[in-house]
Amino acid sequence: MTERIEIIRSVRATWTPPPAGACASVDREVFLGYPGEPAVARLAREEDAKRVCARCSVLLECRESALAETNPVGVRGGLTPNERGAVRRRRAHH
Ligand code: SF4
Numbered sequence: 001m002t003e004r005i006e007i008i009r010s011v012r013a014t015w016t017p018p019p020a021g022a023c024a025s026v027d028r029e030v031f032l033g034y035p036g037e038p039a040v041a042r043l044a045r046e047e048d049a050k051r052v053c054a055r056c057s058v059l060l061e062c063r064e065s066a067l068a069e070t071n072p073v074g075v076r077g078g079l080t081p082n083e084r085g086a087v088r089r090r091r092a093h094h
Helices: 001-016 039-054 059-068 081-092
Strands: none
Touching: 039 081, 059 081
16 A cells, blocks of 8 residues: 555656647646545546546557556546556456
8 A cells, every 4th residue: 555655656746748638738636646535536537537538639649658557547548547457457368
């Protein structure tokens, strides 16, 4: 748990939205979780972020880039960390 909190803090401190991304003009807090974020708040925030990603011109590139990392924080390419993990696992078995 402590390790995860450190990862969240690190990503929060260093994440810069891609300049061409729709998220570049949106409050970055929409995309980033925070330690201790309640599940209800997280789910609502993730849906807000996904709506931004849905109108992003670099969605596919961003998604592949996020899938190539194992960053467990934030919505990227329209996918939550759990969804990215599921895609990685599916790809690993094909
Ligand atoms: S797909 Fe989402 S996270 Fe990626 S650049 Fe676009 S808006 Fe940002």
